[in-house]
Amino acid sequence: MxxxxxxxxxxxxxxxxxxxxxxxxxxxxxxxxxxxxxxxxxxxxxxxxxxxxxxxxxxxxxxxxxxxxxxxxxxxxxxxxxxxxxxxxxxxxxxxxxxxxxxxxxxxxxxxxxxxxxxxxxxxxxxxxxxxxxxxxxxxxPGGRPPGRADAVTVGIDARDPASAAVGLAFEAARSRGVRLHAVHAWTLPAQATERPFPALEEDRATWEDDEVQRLSDALRPWRGKYPEVDVLADVVLLTPEVALAHAAGNSGLVVAGRRSGRTALALLPDAGCPVMVVPA
Missing domain, CATH: 3.40.50.620 (HUPs)
Structure with a gap:
């Protein structure tokens, strides 16, 4: 129900x-x-x-x-x-x-x-x-806006500790709607980079980003196997989770976010252009 x-x-x-x-x-x-x-x-x-x-x-x-x-x-x-x-x-x-x-x-x-x-x-x-x-x-x-064309379901995923309930509901939503799943993993520079007195080298940043891409790929692998019919766009971005999801949600009919503290969902909601699903961890 x-x-x-x-x-x-x-x-x-x-x-x-x-x-x-x-x-x-x-x-x-x-x-x-x-x-x-x-x-x-x-x-x-x-x-x-x-x-x-x-x-x-x-x-x-x-x-x-x-x-x-x-x-x-x-x-x-x-x-x-x-x-x-x-x-x-x-x-x-x-x-x-x-x-x-x-x-x-x-x-x-x-x-x-x-x-x-x-x-x-x-x-x-x-x-x-x-x-x-x-x-x-x-x-x-959000009220006052008629539903527009929705080309994707967007899900925020922490590749280091993915919330399986949120990811599963996002895959199911994309499958039932016949749209692409946009899986967004937000990351930050490691502590050693922010503690340096000079900016991180480009090659170091590229290595760290490659590691994050691999983490996201590993986190999504079992779900791709369970939902082979769902087209998945895996996206790794150097932003805060709420900003990353807001940027990714432009063409989405639904954004799915796991709730551990609720902070990401609450920060995203004021600018939400589509429904936001908050899933308890």
Missing amino acids: IITSVDRSAHSRAAADWAAREALLRGLPLRVVHVSPPDGTGPDGQRPDRPGNTAAERVAADQPANTVAERVAAQVTDRHPALRVQCVSLTGDPVAALCAVAAEAELLVVGLRGEGSRAEVPVGSTAVALTRACERPLVLV
Whole structure:
């Protein structure tokens, strides 16, 4: 099952639509979940009818909370009549409730910002907290942008210690979509290079880079064998992981990142042009 968290925001509708298409692709049912905080604020801690919201959000805020999931589920069913759709309305802490309902799900899908987020905040507090806390794969979907042509799935991989769950999901996503997998390994110069009073020699840098290329090739070898039909572009770049992934994601329909600390995913999210999947290590 795939679960999507919904509220009255445009980001939520974008997330629900992405989740519906992913559920159809995987042949899974979709569960639409709306969580109302007990104090009446929005999921990100603000009242959804506050003056800073758009007119559409203020109108939507007048709708009873217990109809939100039903309304979104009906819209999804109209667009995707072959999809099996359920809806659930809950009350409680949004992060705790979503982590609980997602415990047995394949994916939890949410928007980058909820109905209570300020427009100048690129990633809402609920999305940030889920990125750090959710123990199931989490997909964060940017709102307000129609899906464009996606030529690849991009995955960030630490060739020295690859997160097998993230790599496996990335290969599976590329296979199911029939697109190339762009595997990005970010590396830094070794300590002896940064401690020198003069720049590293080009031949030393080339040797270090060759070593990183070999590490990435070794890390990908078993996955290439398991998914021979997936075309893989192996990319070794001398950048921080978040910058490397942001550069690589331009033509991607999905970016997959393993989560150890959550730092890379959170740094990538504000500029994400496509959904980002965060996979617990």
